[in-house]
Amino acid sequence: MPPSSIDHNIDLPAAGRRPTMAEIARIAGVDTSTVSRALAGSPRVTKETRALIDKIVKETGYVVNETARHLRGGRANQILVIVSDIAAPFYSDVVQGIVETLAERGINVLLGVTLRQPKRETQLAKQLLTGVVDGIITVTGSIPKPILNMPGFERKVVAISRAVPHEGVTCVTIDNYSAAKQVMQHLRQMGHQHIVYIGGPSYSETYRDRSAAYADFMRENGLNDFTNMRSTDTFNNDAESGLEIMRSILNDGVCPTAVFCATDELAIGAMAAARQANKAIPDDMSFFGFDDLKLTPLMSPPLSTVAVPRFEMGHNGAEALFRQVYNDAPVSTKVVLEHRLVLRESVARIA
Amino acid sequence: MPPSSIDHNIDLPAAGRRPTMAEIARIAGVDTSTVSRALAGSPRVTKETRALIDKIVKETGYVVNETARHLRGGRANQILVIVSDIAAPFYSDVVQGIVETLAERGINVLLGVTLRQPKRETQLAKQLLTGVVDGIITVTGSIPKPILNMPGFERKVVAISRAVPHEGVTCVTIDNYSAAKQVMQHLRQMGHQHIVYIGGPSYSETYRDRSAAYADFMRENGLNDFTNMRSTDTFNNDAESGLEIMRSILNDGVCPTAVFCATDELAIGAMAAARQANKAIPDDMSFFGFDDLKLTPLMSPPLSTVAVPRFEMGHNGAEALFRQVYNDAPVSTKVVLEHRLVLRESVARIA
DNA sequence: AGCGATAATGCAATCGGTTGGATTGTCAAG
DNA sequence: CTTGACAATCCAACCGATTGCATTATCGCT
Numbered sequence: 001m002p003p004s005s006i007d008h009n010i011d012l013p014a015a016g017r018r019p020t021m022a023e024i025a026r027i028a029g030v031d032t033s034t035v036s037r038a039l040a041g042s043p044r045v046t047k048e049t050r051a052l053i054d055k056i057v058k059e060t061g062y063v064v065n066e067t068a069r070h071l072r073g074g075r076a077n078q079i080l081v082i083v084s085d086i087a088a089p090f091y092s093d094v095v096q097g098i099v100e101t102l103a104e105r106g107i108n109v110l111l112g113v114t115l116r117q118p119k120r121e122t123q124l125a126k127q128l129l130t131g132v133v134d135g136i137i138t139v140t141g142s143i144p145k146p147i148l149n150m151p152g153f154e155r156k157v158v159a160i161s162r163a164v165p166h167e168g169v170t171c172v173t174i175d176n177y178s179a180a181k182q183v184m185q186h187l188r189q190m191g192h193q194h195i196v197y198i199g200g201p202s203y204s205e206t207y208r209d210r211s212a213a214y215a216d217f218m219r220e221n222g223l224n225d226f227t228n229m230r231s232t233d234t235f236n237n238d239a240e241s242g243l244e245i246m247r248s249i250l251n252d253g254v255c256p257t258a259v260f261c262a263t264d265e266l267a268i269g270a271m272a273a274a275r276q277a278n279k280a281i282p283d284d285m286s287f288f289g290f291d292d293l294k295l296t297p298l299m300s301p302p303l304s305t306v307a308v309p310r311f312e313m314g315h316n317g318a319e320a321l322f323r324q325v326y327n328d329a330p331v332s333t334k335v336v337l338e339h340r341l342v343l344r345e346s347v348a349r350i351a
Numbered sequence: 352m353p354p355s356s357i358d359h360n361i362d363l364p365a366a367g368r369r370p371t372m373a374e375i376a377r378i379a380g381v382d383t384s385t386v387s388r389a390l391a392g393s394p395r396v397t398k399e400t401r402a403l404i405d406k407i408v409k410e411t412g413y414v415v416n417e418t419a420r421h422l423r424g425g426r427a428n429q430i431l432v433i434v435s436d437i438a439a440p441f442y443s444d445v446v447q448g449i450v451e452t453l454a455e456r457g458i459n460v461l462l463g464v465t466l467r468q469p470k471r472e473t474q475l476a477k478q479l480l481t482g483v484v485d486g487i488i489t490v491t492g493s494i495p496k497p498i499l500n501m502p503g504f505e506r507k508v509v510a511i512s513r514a515v516p517h518e519g520v521t522c523v524t525i526d527n528y529s530a531a532k533q534v535m536q537h538l539r540q541m542g543h544q545h546i547v548y549i550g551g552p553s554y555s556e557t558y559r560d561r562s563a564a565y566a567d568f569m570r571e572n573g574l575n576d577f578t579n580m581r582s583t584d585t586f587n588n589d590a591e592s593g594l595e596i597m598r599s600i601l602n603d604g605v606c607p608t609a610v611f612c613a614t615d616e617l618a619i620g621a622m623a624a625a626r627q628a629n630k631a632i633p634d635d636m637s638f639f640g641f642d643d644l645k646l647t648p649l650m651s652p653p654l655s656t657v658a659v660p661r662f663e664m665g666h667n668g669a670e671a672l673f674r675q676v677y678n679d680a681p682v683s684t685k686v687v688l689e690h691r692l693v694l695r696e697s698v699a700r701i702a
Numbered sequence: 703a704g705c706g707a708t709a710a711t712g713c714a715a716t717c718g719g720t721t722g723g724a725t726t727g728t729c730a731a732g
Numbered sequence: 733c734t735t736g737a738c739a740a741t742c743c744a745a746c747c748g749a750t751t752g753c754a755t756t757a758t759c760g761c762t
Contacts, residue, residue: 021749037711037751064748065422066482068749071422073750085447096438149412372719384743423719423747
């Protein structure tokens, strides 16, 4: 029987409640299955029925209940991004890359912030276990324990920027060791020997790689006497810590000709400390950063640094997770993106 | 009949699939309703049954399916934050405040980025209509049209930083007009008369308020001849635009003694442009910013600016939305937080 | 006219919980 | 020994969509 053509204006759903598919069906005089198929664009529905349903949908302002769809379909079309601190420019850029990429694919992004508390990370992990999200992108360098017990968790997790100590988990990074080595080579070529290093927390492979490159280079070039590494283990990894660490370096009577900072944020703070101690940059002291944050070219002086493709990292990570979760493509365990040295005016050539 | 005490190890759920509540119930020899109540802490369950269920839950690693719970309960326990660009430090700070506040309350935060495209905003709005989220926090100064048709949408939306042109919608801001007026008074007290203003897009009330304060002040103090406002209508509101605008000002032969920038980011760019034109800051040219981004005290020279409580805005907005949506507390239509002038070294006193 | 093929739609199970009300069991009081 | 009260548990509907399969309608063909 064709759908009835009774006047369907007589019984609109109660105001204040959104109409359900059942109501659309009742008004149209068809079954919910027909409405469902009509809206899904199934060829099994006549033009007329489809038109009628479309009209009613428009009139009532019906929108599908995604929660019901998810329950039935088993997919949330949502993923979770875990960062330690979205207020840090590095992470917010990565997240921007992720969000843009997934928005195009109709995937929602849940934002989880750990503030470096393992407890929070564990809580966030539950979102995957409870089915709220279909996958996780972590930018913290670790995977919460509860997840490791999920069979096949590898294809539901992607790590960005920081490698993760688990076999088979896709990881999008750069070659931190090489990059740091190149920085050191550049500083040496510019005549610097007394180079100190301000690093990030050693529990992160990223920062271990960078500091290892520094230490190796100093050793390999017979500069052991100058080797001096300070880290932010007990600090946050931000400009404030850079300031404090640089102050302590100067207080210790150490006076390098160049300072290599493991992040631009640290460099910003370190340079401020140097200025406060009346050092001219770069004439008295040179600085090299890492990340190429957007504002580094506008600093005074513009900061030489390593360009890290943050948006691309986010983009690639999101793309990888999407394929693994929604297209069951094979996992690609390691993606290494290109970095690039950006030479500006914060490094002086010395005799 | 008490729950059976048969050995429940014999039939664990199939590996790879998470167990459902039905399976827990079957293993325990009780009904799902009992399991549900046991897990919810209902007093209608005996200690013994509860203990048995807890044990099985632990052994099987059962976790509730939130999607099913949401469907039944009608609540997603998720809200959506809409920003134009999470990579901008202002927004990422606000979002950090929001996320932290809601994490404590067990509410997830979905991150929506519009890139200033109205189409994206409309798409994002659907998340509310489809029931994916229970409410929206917008930091863009506008509410997507589809939402305006929802009866009672006012209590499901909160605007942060930028007011929204809709009666009854809670809005968390500062008094931009007063703040800008105070900045102008300060500059005048420091002897400045030739002050130009670099502003944000005029479609935002926030920036209209700041520029109005500038224009009013100049008029009220007989400085009309010096009045010169440039805006970023066609630019993004970032450091790059600050650079370009300042360049164009200098190219026009305009040479103010002080520049008031509507955001710190603009100021960073503008100062870079001034430096490139060999202006000494603040001796040749003074600068005043707006926002008090974290790195402003570390700039060279440290930037005088208006401290805007970004985290608190996020916090208050999140708190307000939470109460409106989940505690049906009355909506408070306007929350005005305190700002504060932070005087550093980017403004010189002149004759 | 009868029959099969095919197109359009309806039926009912399903996803995995929650919850109001019915049911069963236990114990004490009469 | 019956009855009532109360505690513990079960039953079944429900949330709102999707989908395999059954059913009905339509049309062409002989």
